[in-house]
Amino acid sequence: MASNAEGASPYKHPYHLVEPSYWPILSAFSAGIMLFGIIVLAHGGGQWVLGVGAVAVLACMFGWWRDVLKESRTPGLHSSVVRLGLRYGMILFIASEVMFFVAFFWAYFHFALYPEHVSGAASAIWPPAGIKTFDPWSLPFLNTMILLLSGCTVTWAHHALMENDRKGLIVGLALTVFLGIAFTGLQAWEYSIAPFAFTGGVYPSVFFLATGFHGFHVIVGTIFLAVCLFRAMAGHFTPEKHFGFEAAAWYWHFVDVVWLFLFVSIYIFGAGEIAHH
Incomplete structure (x- = not known):
């Protein structure tokens, strides 16, 4: 047997x-x-x-x-064989998510590098004429720091689990969930003060599509980690068997990395005339 x-x-x-x-x-x-x-x-x-x-x-x-x-x-x-299969499945799922975001970046850079392809544009510039953008070093930078810090706290929680430190695991997960909620709240505030409307042309379309889907992934990841937090408090995880938490941590690091690409590509590379709030 x-x-x-x-x-x-x-x-x-x-x-x-x-x-x-x-x-x-x-x-x-x-x-x-x-x-x-x-x-x-x-x-x-x-x-x-x-x-x-x-x-x-x-x-x-x-x-x-x-x-x-x-x-x-x-x-x-x-068993160990089943858990290995689950790991392969999670890796393939994250790979499919990578390709999902590749499509968004492809759309963004197509118009950013070839602004003459923007339909109805008066001049071939990016961002299009009349679009004011966010200051990348204000709210977007704060959200970047929040996500990077959350990556540290979830790693802390993982190391605590491997050391059989249940208190450190719970504290690390709780902080990560809190930071995920904070990011979502700040992104909602950012959308509420956006200097462009959702129907304002190609720039708002690719901006809200890429950052909005990332925000959805942050919400999913926060729920994922919250479930792991409740399971950790119930004593479900051990240093030898904790794939549920491991999968959540992988997913969260993926979300962090995608945001770094979004921050550099859209907020910094794509910055134009800065809107003052």
């Missing part, structure tokens, strides 16, 4: 044969309802279909991931 540190496996091999579950089919129908709601809303329909679909998707996410957490704590199921 295959076994690991968590106990003997119920199988004669180190792999996890997932039990039959209704979550995949429920999630598929829920996602279909949500997408149908988006179509209905785009054609002037009511918002209730989209709302029902979104709530259903969130419920499926909560239920499915709750079951995965139960499996991870069932002796013998998440």
Whole structure:
């Protein structure tokens, strides 16, 4: 019988044969309802279909991931081979996210390096004429420092876990979650005082698309780390077995690195006439 540190496996091999579950089919129908709601809303329909679909998707996410957490704590199921497969899966997921942001950077640099391609532009300059930009060394720089500090605190939490320091793990995770919330709050404030509107042309479009999707990833990462914080307080992680936290830390470092590219590319390289608030 295959076994690991968590106990003997119920199988004669180190792999996890997932039990039959209704979550995949429920999630598929829920996602279909949500997408149908988006179509209905785009054609002037009511918002209730989209709302029902979104709530259903969130419920499926909560239920499915709750079951995965139960499996991870069932002796013998998440063997070392299974955890290796989960690591490969997380690496491939982050790689797909990298390509997701490559598309945004491609769009941005296409117009930044070839401003003559901007439709209706009076002159080939970037940012387009009439666009005032943020001072990169004010609020954007503050947010950059917050994210870099959060990368330090999540690394501190990881090292504390490896040293079996439960207090350090909890404090490090709590600080990281706090810094993630602070970043989101400051970005929301930044959007509220933006010197350009969402419908103000190609520059606002690529700005809000790239930074907005990054902000969404920060929110997802903050929730991910908050779940890890509750699990750490419940004693779910050990120095030998803590992939859930490890995956969250990888994701958070990815979010940090993407922001550094955004800060340099959009806020510094793409700076034009600075708007004064």
